[in-house]
Amino acid sequence: MTRPLAPSASVPRLSPSDPGFIAVHRAIGEIAAGRPVVIRDGLQALLASPIDGGPVLSGRLAITGARAGYLGLDAAPTVVEAEPDRATLAAIAMADRAQIASHMRGGSIASAAAELAKMAERVPAMTLGDADHAAPGTLACHAGDVLAFRSALAFTQRPIASAPVPLAAGATANVTAFRNAIGGTVTAVVVGDVDRGALVRVHSACVTGDILGSLKCDCGAQLRLALGRIASEGGILLYTAQEGRGIGLANKLRAYALQDKGLDTVDANIALGFHDDERDYAAAGNVLTQLGLKSVRLMTNNPTKAAGLESQGIICEPVPLIGPVTPDNERYLATKKSRSGHHL
Template sequence: MMTPIDPAALDPSVWTATCLAQVERAVAELRRGGVVALLEGDLAALVLAAETVEQPALATLQTASNGMTGAAGKKGEVRLVLTIERAQALQKRGLMLPANLPVQDYRLLAVAGTLAAEAVRQLADPTVAAFDAQALGVAATNDVSPALCQGAIELAKAARLLPAAILVLVPRAGLDHWVDAAFRMEARDLAHWRRNAAADLRRVSSARVPLEGAEDAEIIAFRPHDGGKEHLAIIIGKLDTTKPVLTRLHSECFTGDLLGSLRCDCGEQLRGAISAIANSAPDGTGNGVLLYLAQEGRGIGLVNKLRAYRLQDAGADTLDANLQLGFGADERLYQPAAEMLRQIGVGAVRLLTNNPEKVTGLAQCGINVTERVPHVFPSNDHNERYLSTKAIRFGHMF
């Protein structure tokens, strides 16, 4: 389900280059297993990504919990924050969650101070061997603010890690002992970070690149200001922006696009879209644009997509595998696509897709979608279930 765009998210006053740099540094630190800090009022949460946690860093947080005092006058005990989807998956492994917990998109667990890093990784990763979650001595709690919990999950997602994090509350005034100033940020600064970063693109390079089946092609690279991977606009022919432009949004798929994986239909969709655009006019002078978006695995990244494949091999379908990992069914954003189209002068499109969410997503970002053009390819023995799930559970129109 697409989340409505908050107009404040597009307000430049909400976000600054300084805040962006702080997030970039924090993301890099989490990926290398370091501790960062989220700030809210007089409190700070020391944050450690569950996926990359190692015993020395976890011991640092356990030391902090023993020496500091949290919001309720008690020691800032170790907490583990998970998405609601991951917590629900852990219930099947013995985790007891009370029925009267607040309605939230995350769950906070109290963690024993002696819990090992390996156990933390087990709680975060559904692809590890079966274990009894309740035997690890964790229990549901609700003593850390939503802004800090959601901020920690957002940072983990931004780092393309599993959306789970260890938290310890400490007084803001005592942070110098634990986290360098470069790795601290206000929790409120994350509220609009993802969408602002996604829409903040600049054109950095372009070149004519003749393609098989579309020799008159140009590739334009757009780089996000957050330092993330470049998105590409592949322009075929000479665009006529006075009328709706035939357009395809294609999320990168390393396994399908490059290796020819039979688990999906991505490679066929990519090459088929290039051919369809090139041949869209009877005289062979087709024109249009294919946006190649750096949103692998519906926005969860290649490593997490491979984890999802393992869960599918164990019986989950595409949607349930994402949920078990702790992600939403589809984590993609459409701001990058809309911004790229605006920068190449396209305001109205005929969208080459089977996915109604793409139509809705572009429209919410200010692009006029005048028509949905079907884009269907035959199934094979390896992707038949995948395509069936797309139709039944994602509402794709085949």
């Protein structure tokens, strides 16, 4: 259930100046704020609202294929019919299990609604209503543009600022912020002169592990180990904004709550309607290419990360990065090994 690898096409379908790109960017902001948007596909148009905070438009709820499969339905985007009650619909979207009265296969609008919710870091479930009932000024976008947006955005990273930063790990790094067309950043921490075969760590942001020192994961330990090696040997750390394997901090905390009920890290993500790993490595591949690298020694235990970069034309020689095993992260690490194929 890992998110499919992004295409490595050099010319994305959308560009930041396209009206469709701009419409999707604005729609993401509306969904993040809990306001409905209209999604069009051909002659069909529906109003879509996030279940976690937006108005309930009807008893029709668009859910992802991952969530549908978890509930025992066909693993495809699905529209569920239920009482137009927030608690009932939220249970269908987020509870460990839920009772469903009826359902039907969802189309491109249902898929686009879920993708918009993901990009807004909402739960990927949206109530659907008649577009004719949209309030004046409600934003609209096309389903096809929504589904093309993520891969198009990855190719818009550009360096915007750089400065030397002394590291506690014992070296001075040149730190460069790469910003994309909607303001998201990838931070490149470079020590020494890097060339072919450079030591590289692509690290996903983890507030709980990197900043709070959480013992539930090994992220903070891996970050410190990687910085120590780069400080002593030279190399690059790319810090990417893909919290919780790409589902965002709020959804990661929801997944933690499900783990406390007995689910492992994979099933908790799937139960919320996500792939077990939603991260995309196209932006990281684009930044490495701009830094002049086509071949790297990649500090990772995750074969999917190496495959994601290789799909962008970056040749990877995996280098293990093993953090400490503790009573708090033992189950988490065992799940990464047994269910996600990590080399631990």
